[in-house]
Amino acid sequence: xxSVTQPDIHITVSEGASLELRCNYSYGATPYLFWYVxxxxxxxxxxxxxxxxxxxxxxxxxxxxxFKRSQSSFNLRKPSVHWSDAAEYFCAVGPGNRxxxxxxxxxxxxxxxx
Amino acid sequence: xxxxxxxxxxxxxxxxxxxSIKCEQNLGHDTMYWYKQDSKKFLKIMFSYNNKELxxxxxxxxxxxxxxxxxxxxxxxxNSLELGDSAVYFCASRPTSGNTIYFGEGSWxxxx
Numbered sequence: 001x002x003s004v005t006q007p008d009i010h011i012t013v014s015e016g017a018s019l020e021l022r023c024n025y026s027y028g029a030t031p032y033l034f035w036y037v038x039x040x041x042x043x044x045x046x047x048x049x050x051x052x053x054x055x056x057x058x059x060x061x062x063x064x065x066x067f068k069r070s071q072s073s074f075n076l077r078k079p080s081v082h083w084s085d086a087a088e089y090f091c092a093v094g095p096g097n098r099x100x101x102x103x104x105x106x107x108x109x110x111x112x113x114x
Numbered sequence: 115x116x117x118x119x120x121x122x123x124x125x126x127x128x129x130x131x132x133x134s135i136k137c138e139q140n141l142g143h144d145t146m147y148w149y150k151q152d153s154k155k156f157l158k159i160m161f162s163y164n165n166k167e168l169x170x171x172x173x174x175x176x177x178x179x180x181x182x183x184x185x186x187x188x189x190x191x192x193n194s195l196e197l198g199d200s201a202v203y204f205c206a207s208r209p210t211s212g213n214t215i216y217f218g219e220g221s222w223x224x225x226x
Contacts, residue, residue: 032213038155043219044204051213088155095213101147101170102215104157 002027004093006105014113015083021076021108023091033074034092034102035065044090050074061085086112117141118218120205126224127195134191135221137205144210145169146188148180151202151220163188164210195225 003026013019025031035047048059055067065076074091091105118139127133139146147170148160161180162170168180177193192199205218 034214036217044157044217046214046216049214090157095208095215101159101162101172103159107155107157109155 002093002103004091004103004105006089006091006108008108009106010109010111012111012113013081016080019076019078019081019085019110021089021091021110023074023076023105024072025074025091025093026072027093031074031093032095033065033067035059035063035074035076036090036092036104037061038088038090038107040087047076047089081110081112083112083114086110118205118207118216120203120218120221122221123219124222124224126226129195129197129225131195132191132193133195133223134189135203135205135223136187136189137218138187139205139207139216139218140186141207141209141216142186143207143216144185145208146182146185147204147206147208147215148188148190149204149206149217151204153201157204160190161188192223197225199223200225 005024033050036044047063048057050057050067058064063078088107090107092102094100094102120137145164147162151157160174163182165185166182179191182188202220204220206215208215
């Protein structure tokens with residue numbers, strides 16, 4: 001069965017520090033992987049996506065993610081966080097075809113210390 | 115020129131009422147979805163439609179009824195609202211030839 005695991009419910013980092021948010025997936029075929037961000041009281045914004053090709057993908061707001069098939073992981077990274085990065089981050093997998101659904105992890109809340 | 119728009123953004127209503135949330139997308143996409151985000155921020159799919167045809171119907175009480183008058187609209191009607199229906203409901207759409215899902219800004223439903 002398809003699933004996405006984000007093992008960290010909360011992460012706190014200092015402003016200017018580097019960030020890595022973990023995501024592991026279980027998917028029967030070649031996965032389509034996404035990271036979305038949700039600021040408080042806001043909707044979901046797509047940060048980046050991986051379908052195929054280069055396993056290191058660049059996204060908006062200075063984020064990047066690396067697909068590692070051997071580890072079934074798609075971790076999100078940013079070299080230097082800003083206070084405005086404080087938000088909820090969701091990793092997601094799928095859909096492969098019109099009958100598939102996109103499945104979300106339970107999210108990681110990022111807190112930024114000044 | 116919002117791509118996926120939902121109305122209303124906020125809705126407070128009493129238990130037992132019937133309410134609808136409307137969704138429209140101007141992206142020309144064929145597939146539309148409704149997702150529910152609970153108080154713990156967990157996002158779960160409820161329904162998906164492809165060109166007005168129901169594709170996914172998760173285990174959702176039959177008090178929830180989606181309606182797609184055309185492929186650009188997917189409305190969600192909820193009968194006999196219960197306290198547990200309080201959540202954020204997200205509409206989304208996806209092109210048939212693509213895999214990226216675009217979300218609306220959410221509708222915050224509070225049942226009192």
